[in-house]
Amino acid sequence: MSSAARTRDGNTAERILDVAEQLVQERGFNAFSYADIAAELGITKAALHYHFASKAELGQALIDRYAARFAGALTDIDAAGGDAPARLHAYADLYLNVLRDQRMCLCGMLAAEYRTLPEAVRSTLLEFFDDNEGWLAEVLESGRSTGQLAFTGPARDVARVVVASLEGAMLIARPYGDLGRFQVAATQLLAGLVAKASSPS
Amino acid sequence: MSSAARTRDGNTAERILDVAEQLVQERGFNAFSYADIAAELGITKAALHYHFASKAELGQALIDRYAARFAGALTDIDAAGGDAPARLHAYADLYLNVLRDQRMCLCGMLAAEYRTLPEAVRSTLLEFFDDNEGWLAEVLESGRSTGQLAFTGPARDVARVVVASLEGAMLIARPYGDLGRFQVAATQLLAGLVAKASSPS
DNA sequence: GTCTATAGGCAGATAGAC
DNA sequence: GTCTATCTGCCTATAGAC
Numbered sequence: 490m491s492s493a494a495r496t497r498d499g500n501t502a503e504r505i506l507d508v509a510e511q512l513v514q515e516r517g518f519n520a521f522s523y524a525d526i527a528a529e530l531g532i533t534k535a536a537l538h539y540h541f542a543s544k545a546e547l548g549q550a551l552i553d554r555y556a557a558r559f560a561g562a563l564t565d566i567d568a569a570g571g572d573a574p575a576r577l578h579a580y581a582d583l584y585l586n587v588l589r590d591q592r593m594c595l596c597g598m599l600a601a602e603y604r605t606l607p608e609a610v611r612s613t614l615l616e617f618f619d620d621n622e623g624w625l626a627e628v629l630e631s632g633r634s635t636g637q638l639a640f641t642g643p644a645r646d647v648a649r650v651v652v653a654s655l656e657g658a659m660l661i662a663r664p665y666g667d668l669g670r671f672q673v674a675a676t677q678l679l680a681g682l683v684a685k686a687s688s689p690s
Numbered sequence: 691m692s693s694a695a696r697t698r699d700g701n702t703a704e705r706i707l708d709v710a711e712q713l714v715q716e717r718g719f720n721a722f723s724y725a726d727i728a729a730e731l732g733i734t735k736a737a738l739h740y741h742f743a744s745k746a747e748l749g750q751a752l753i754d755r756y757a758a759r760f761a762g763a764l765t766d767i768d769a770a771g772g773d774a775p776a777r778l779h780a781y782a783d784l785y786l787n788v789l790r791d792q793r794m795c796l797c798g799m800l801a802a803e804y805r806t807l808p809e810a811v812r813s814t815l816l817e818f819f820d821d822n823e824g825w826l827a828e829v830l831e832s833g834r835s836t837g838q839l840a841f842t843g844p845a846r847d848v849a850r851v852v853v854a855s856l857e858g859a860m861l862i863a864r865p866y867g868d869l870g871r872f873q874v875a876a877t878q879l880l881a882g883l884v885a886k887a888s889s890p891s
Numbered sequence: 892g893t894c895t896a897t898a899g900g901c902a903g904a905t906a907g908a909c
Numbered sequence: 910g911t912c913t914a915t916c917t918g919c920c921t922a923t924a925g926a927c
Contacts, residue, residue, distance in 0.1 A: 516803070523922090535895080656862060661850075664804040673851075725903095736905085902920080903916105909912070
């Protein structure tokens with residue numbers, strides 16, 4: 490990966506973010522240093538400070554980029570035009586693909602470290618979850634209106650459970666190194682939302 | 691709290707563990723130092739090293755004590771003699787009470803930091819989750835056999851979803867500082883497991 | 892935009908007095 | 910069991926040459 494990163498394009502700032510992102514997702518924001526990134530990219534720590542003056546600034550850039558990319562993925566799911574169950578499945582797959590690289594969700598990791606984060610990063614983090622819940626709530630509501638999904642109470646509350654459960658499933662599946670653990674949990678979670686074929690008695 | 695800690699009993703090792711535990715649950719294992727504990731207890735870093743020679747050793751003692759205490763709580767729930775739904779509710783309350791102190795589950799926090807942990811701590815961490823899942827699986831199975839709980843598939847898989855969902859709900863509720871967020875999630879989760887009153891048609 | 896060099900501080904850890 | 914004193918090393922960050 491070290492050589493691959495050096496081979497091609499991408500301005501240095503992007504490559505720094507790529508490495509930093511991986512480090513945060515694997516170890517946490519408080520468990521990596523500028524030296525780690527510099528070594529990986531074959532540049533000096535001073536060069537890093539040119540692009541991101543402080544670690545707090547780097548953290549802000551990380552979460553901004555991650556949130557934007559995630560929002561883009563949700564837009565892509567919408568554009569694909571599937572029904573509500575299909576969208577939920579696609580949503581869970583976003584998490585699965587992160588876990589595939591043996592990474593925790595960047596925002597789930599930062600949520601654990603919340604108390605140690607710069608204030609700006611904190612609020613961006615909450616916005617990330619708000620956006621996810623908002624998108625999910627719409628999907629859930631539309632699925633309920635077509636009769637494809639079945640649940641009781643506010644869609645927003647159910648959306649929160651979905652986000653929390655997927656984050657939790659990642660959190661625990663990762664130490665076990667067991668993708669199947671996550672998949673079983675996600676499958677069960679979604680199965681509980683899909684309307685059962687009503688066999689009229 | 692600093693003064694309270696100094697007022698009473700408990701050998702120093704226990705007081706060290708108390709402070710360290712709080713710090714890990716609030717910030718993470720990689721975001722506190724011996725200096726933090728020493729300052730809180732009014733002793734020196736050197737004194738800390740007498741009780742726990744290395745930070746890895748301290749981490750091991752922390753997770754050992756936490757796991758033992760949690761196991762004791764499960765035994766207490768069993769001893770109370772409630773039915774399966776009552777036991778599940780009591781289990782969720784264990785998490786709620788941790789969150790009440792604005793703390794993350796110690797093991798959930800360590801799960802996020804898994805890649806940075808000493809090997810011994812890693813395996814103890816997995817045992818913690820194994821034990822929780824095992825206890826829950828028994829409760830679920832017994833509840834299903836009495837008809838009070840309803841779910842499909844292996845009880846162990848459902849147990850895993852329960853643990854993951856509760857951990858995830860804590861992870862996200864804590865940044866929001868919103869206990870209600872966790873409670874709603876826990877309520878929904880358990881409601882999905884309780885058998886619906888079957889109105890024979 | 893990246894470098895060398897270095898500041899200033901805090902990390903985990905140890906030696907040895909009391 | 911706790912202390913003072915100290916070590917070594919890494920941390921984030923900066924100054925200034927190229």
